[in-house]
Amino acid sequence: MTDSATSTATPDSSTAPVVARTRDEMRAARAALAGADVAVVMTMGALHEGHAQLLREARRAAEHVILTIFLNPLQFGPKEDLSRYPRTFDDDMRIATDAGVDIVFAPTPDVVYPDGDPGVRVSAGPLGDVLEGASRPGHFDGMLTVVGKLLHLTGARRAFFGQKDAQQLLLIRRMVRDLDFPVDVVSVPTVREPDGLALSSRNTYLTDSDREVALCLSRALTAGADQTAYGPSAIRRAAREVLVEEPLALVDYLVLVHPSTLQDVPEWYRGEALLAVAARVGTTRLIDNTPILVGPGGGRLDVFSQPESGSIPARPAAG
Known part of the structure; x- marks a missing residue:
């Protein structure tokens, strides 16, 4: 896979996208696109500047762009309120039009799952049981299942x-x-507010006071990233100290892990790592992370250089 942009197509933001809501409409709209260079950006709606940046990157890289808006019920657990998720379709369409999107695929659950709850799902395996998966059992199985289906349905x-x-x-x-x-x-780098808060559709749930508390997540990541030259313990300690100072943020986890295995990196580790945090602020659960390079000359990264391969190497021999 590649993270490079190879085209410089210019969107026509004056033309609204075609809206497809059924499989037949999606098939017809997809067939009308000239060429096979099609990119997709998958969302659950409630678009913000982070989504807009994804759409812009897709439009620069590909000849055509499809945006999917689908609130996937398989990704919501029994304690998560699907009905509470914000729905802003008109605003979403304005963002899609400005970004030069060709097709907006906005199906209902009965279109994506015509037989009801699917009997066959994609399993996330062990990597889906840790971190977010530990707090949201089955979430990643539901996510992968719908991503796989949407890749087929859009032909991107x-x-x-x-x-x-x-x-x-x-x-x-x-x-x-x-x-x-x-x-x-x-992969596209995280988009943040000027004060550092990572953009998320869930930020709309935050009160003004909650939002101030939520800033401790990005501050913790920054503090940790500032210690990359000194190794994993220093990184974890600096990030943890920021979180401890904010008692209203109920931390679920703070980890420094290998980006391909999600295993905690040992003290002697040097290389790319993921510093990630999850916490509940008020009634809202928030996540944030930053890729970093651990070791002398290290620091914060936008994205990982080789995100699909690699593992924690064996400990170097003494001497």
Whole structure:
């Protein structure tokens, strides 16, 4: 897979996208696109500047862009309120039009799952049981199942996803590789507010006071990234100290892990790593992360250089 942009297509933002809501409409709209260079950006709606950046990157890289808006019920657990998720279709369409999207595929659950709850799903495996998967059992199985279906239904050859959902991005890459999907998965750096808060549709749930508390997540990541030259313990300690100072943020996890295995990196490790945090602020669960390079000359990264391969190497021999 590649993260490179190879085209400089210019969108025509004056033309609204074609809206397809059924499989037949999607098939017809896709067939009308000239050429096979099609990128897809998958969302659950409630678009923000982070999604807009994904769409712009897709439009620069590909001849045509499809945006999917689908609130996937398989990704919501029994304690998560699907009805609470924001729905802003008119605003979403304005963002899609400005980004030069060709097709907006906005199906209902009965279109994506015509037989009801699917009897066959894609399993995320062990990587789907840790971090976010430990807090949201079955979430990643539901995510991979719908991503696989939407890749088939849209016929896209490039798919753009944000680095903010790092575990999701890793699992999609693994699915594409392990199941031989003919798709390039492209990662796009996390988009943040000027004060550092990572953009998320869930930010709309935050009160003004909650939002101030939520800034401790990005501050913790920054503090940790500032210690990359001194090794994993220093990185974890600096990030943890920021979180401890904010008692209203109920931390689920703070980890420094290998980007391909999600295993904690040992103290002697030097190389690319994922510093990730999850916490509940008020009634909202937030996640954030940053790729970093651990070791002398290290620091914060936008995306990983080789996100699909590698593992924690054996400990170097003493001396």
